[in-house]
Amino acid sequence: MSKAFVFTQYGGAEVQQMVDMPLPTPGPGQLLVAVRAAGVNPIDWKVRAGYLQQVMPVELPAVLGCAAAGVVQAIGEGVDGFSVGDEVFAALPLVGAYAEYALFPAAGTVAKPAGISFEIAATLPVAAAAAYDGIEQVALKEGQTLLVLGAGGGVGAPAVQLARARGIRVLGVASAGKQELVQSLGGIFVLSGEGVEDRIREVSPDGVDAVFDLVGGETVRALAGLAHDSSRVVSAADYAIAEIGGAALEHPDGVATLRALGELAEAGTLTPQITSTFSLDDAGAALALVEEGHVSGKVVITVP
Numbered sequence: 188m189s190k191a192f193v194f195t196q197y198g199g200a201e202v203q204q205m206v207d208m209p210l211p212t213p214g215p216g217q218l219l220v221a222v223r224a225a226g227v228n229p230i231d232w233k234v235r236a237g238y239l240q241q242v243m244p245v246e247l248p249a250v251l252g253c254a255a256a257g258v259v260q261a262i263g264e265g266v267d268g269f270s271v272g273d274e275v276f277a278a279l280p281l282v283g284a285y286a287e288y289a290l291f292p293a294a295g296t297v298a299k300p301a302g303i304s305f306e307i308a309a310t311l312p313v314a315a316a317a318a319y320d321g322i323e324q325v326a327l328k329e330g331q332t333l334l335v336l337g338a339g340g341g342v343g344a345p346a347v348q349l350a351r352a353r354g355i356r357v358l359g360v361a362s363a364g365k366q367e368l369v370q371s372l373g374g375i376f377v378l379s380g381e382g383v384e385d386r387i388r389e390v391s392p393d394g395v396d397a398v399f400d401l402v403g404g405e406t407v408r409a410l411a412g413l414a415h416d417s418s419r420v421v422s423a424a425d426y427a428i429a430e431i432g433g434a435a436l437e438h439p440d441g442v443a444t445l446r447a448l449g450e451l452a453e454a455g456t457l458t459p460q461i462t463s464t465f466s467l468d469d470a471g472a473a474l475a476l477v478e479e480g481h482v483s484g485k486v487v488i489t490v491p
Contacts, residue, residue: 191286192470193248197237200478203251203471211290213263218291220275223305225284226254227465227486228313228341232478234281245282251474252284252488255291256299256308266293274299276449278312278441285470287490297445302453310341310459310485311448317423318345319444321436322353324421325397329354332391334413337401338374339365341485342423344460346399347374352456358391360402360410368460368483384410398433400424407433460484466491 188207196202213219231251233239256276259269269275277296283289299308321342327333333350337343338359350357351373359374360383369376377386387395387410398414400407403424408431411420417432426435438444451457462484465473473486 189286189288190467191250192252192467193250194235195248197235197240197247199236200471200475202235203474205468205470206248208250208286211288213261213266213290215264216266216293217263218259218266218269218275218293218296219261219263220255220257220289220291221260222255222257222284222286222289222490224256224309224490225252225286225488226309226311226313227252227473227477227488228254229477229480230281230313232474239281243281249282250284250286250289251282251470252286253279253281254309254312255279255284255289256305257289257490260288263293269293269296274301274305276305276308276312276445278316278445285467285488287467295441295445297442297449300449300453303449306461306464306487306489307452307459308449309487310461311452312445314341314485315345315448315457315459316438316441316444317342317436318349319448320438321346321399321421321423322349322355324434324437325399325419327353327355327397327419330356331396332356332358334358334360334387334391334395334398334410335374335401336360336398336406336410337424338369338376339483340401341482342401344368344372344484345457346401347372348457349451352451358387358395360387362481364481365483372460379406384413387413397421400428400433403428461487463487464489
């Protein structure tokens, strides 16, 4: 049996519960993995709430979570390149991560570098991957300036780190409580809220070379004009950004991104900011913390 934290129907926290499920059997193209850590991401509660059910429905009851790291226990038909005992991490197809055992898609799974923990690896497939892809997409050179909207969150923090590692000057817009985090990562902190454009211009009078938006809505529309080139306004939060000449975040090669992130984390270039760790038994509390929307850094569930 596998202990798992599931939702039984679309809705709020009241539809969640811990259950014992039969041990999954890997089908063609799948790996059975003993989960050691699962990353907690905003998409998890959004899937449970039904925001994606019209375009990507899941079979209920469904195990929450879509980012995990663990140890391969069994290998499905047609899978090459993996052995029982391999340490791996992956993004799962929307659900499946908050459990003792999970089925990983072999095509999207990569080896966990020996030099990083399972907890660190579990933070990489969703938030850090979005950050990496965003920095790749804005394609700035050393010395240029990037404006990150939402710089203190799960995607924003690695975005600041990854950009700074490339010699890019980063202006990080965030709330007052995240000032220390943004500055510790090498960003120039800019307080969000009323008057933010004036504060940005104080530190960058000539505007910025690109914007990486993690907030969306009126905020990005109000600040997009600061970019010298509207095509370098990339949003992970507003898929109508093309209306103002920007571009939605793209994910061209998930496996390549995960491998790159693993190498960067092992080298210490990327240091995911894990601010809260919960046991699997406390998965509901972990998800509630993320759903509140004020978390700095990453929340991780660990599995013994």
